[in-house]
Amino acid sequence: MTITDAPPATRPAKRRIVLSVLLWLLLAPGALWFLGRAFGLERGMLIMLFAGTPFVAAWTWIPFLIALVAKRWAAAAVAGLVAFGMAVCVLPRALPDFDKGPTEGVELRVLTANLLFSGADPAQIVQLVRDNDVAVLAVQEFTPRGEEALKAAGLTELLPYQQLAPEYGASGSGLYSRYPLTDPGSRRNDGGFQQAFGTIQPPGAAPVYLESVHPLAPAHPTMFAGWRTDLREQLPADAGRTPRILLGDFNATLDHRVLRELIDTGYRDAADAVGKGLVPSWPSRAGMNGLVTIDHVLVDERIGVRDVEVHDVTESDHRAVFASLTVPAAS
Structure with a gap:
């Protein structure tokens, strides 16, 4: 049948x-x-x-x-x-968190941008700093050519204090600040990328440590171990020391356990705190606003989050992340 x-x-x-x-x-x-x-x-x-x-x-x-x-x-x-x-x-x-951190203190506005080998439009970066009253800018994929372009565009007039580690290729890093940087430096992670750092003390505020973060990307099987190592070796939050802000291209989303473990040491993800943790930041090319969220601002739990915005940057494959924060007042 x-x-x-x-x-x-x-x-x-x-x-x-x-x-x-x-x-x-x-x-x-x-x-x-x-x-x-x-x-x-x-x-x-x-x-x-x-x-x-x-x-x-x-x-x-x-x-x-x-x-x-x-x-x-x-x-x-x-x-x-x-x-x-x-x-x-x-x-x-x-969804916005019920607890976005302290609301009393001093406002600090920060911005992080991966410049794609410093091909990003320097005038646009400077305009973002000016329009958002940014006090600290962290940059990744920062080259000597990019340093000169940002200077020519007027960035150093707005943020005169710097800790810069420009390098050809993708490994360079930098911090620009409105306020003097104490104990500045740059460390090279195991993946080969520089991470510029320093401590600032805005008027009326306690000291705050900032670091421009850029672990290795997990783009190839030979990079998987380095990616994990770089994320695990990021500075953990430490309630007994100066409050820390890590901002940059983390090459990881909140769906990666190794990033969640870093946050669990005592950080909060600024975008997640205000309900914008799904706003993508990469890849941003040819009219695409991104698919995944790999650029972050992580703040010590003693720091509050007021707002986060994500901005397109011409000629970069990353979108810039701006965060308005509340840092502890000086005691």
């Missing part, structure tokens, strides 16, 4: 089986992704893939809705748990 000769009652049964199999196949990737995200199982190529977790979180609702419509209750229950779990991982970034 051929399939077309099957009894009428058999055909619906076969269709139900096929539909059930398809449903489980649809929800399996999301379920495995959720387990990997929940337990921080970022290894190998999964490191880069995990940056797309918000997109997968949106996808997980599709098999859930299909299972409900098809009345496949077991599949719907599993798919619902997966979708809910992914939402718990991702959705809080789009």
